[in-house]
Amino acid sequence: MQIEITVAGERVTATLDDSAAGRDLVAQLPVTVEMSDHGGVEKTGRLPSALSLDGQPEGADPDVGDLGYYAPGQDLVLYYGDQSYFPGIVVLGRLDGDAAARIAAVEGDVTVTVTPLGG
Numbered sequence: 001m002q003i004e005i006t007v008a009g010e011r012v013t014a015t016l017d018d019s020a021a022g023r024d025l026v027a028q029l030p031v032t033v034e035m036s037d038h039g040g041v042e043k044t045g046r047l048p049s050a051l052s053l054d055g056q057p058e059g060a061d062p063d064v065g066d067l068g069y070y071a072p073g074q075d076l077v078l079y080y081g082d083q084s085y086f087p088g089i090v091v092l093g094r095l096d097g098d099a100a101a102r103i104a105a106v107e108g109d110v111t112v113t114v115t116p117l118g119g
Helices: 020-028 099-104
Strands: 002-007 010-016 031-038 042-046 066-070 075-079 089-095 110-116
Touching: 002 099, 010 020, 010 099, 020 089, 031 075, 042 110, 075 089, 075 099, 075 110, 089 099
Parallel strands: none
Antiparallel strands: 002 010, 002 110, 010 089, 031 042, 031 110, 042 075, 066 075, 066 089
């Protein structure tokens, strides 16, 4: 499934993996999340409800351009830089095209809206 993410007026898309966590995210859409910038590699913000961890490994090493979930904080994560393996990270899917570079260009804290593509 594809979703649309609006970051400071920039609209990008992402493709979700077929997982329990991805389906839980879709069930919460549309959602607006206040995101903070962390370490020049990611933007994170708390979701209204936790996502399922069924079938997920203990942690992950996300790539630049991954869409993730940090379970301990109940955070949606947009990875635009290199993050190493960390317990509690779940990769939900991939940001499409040049989305990671466009998100990287947005400085500081932002309000992010996530909707089903076309929704």
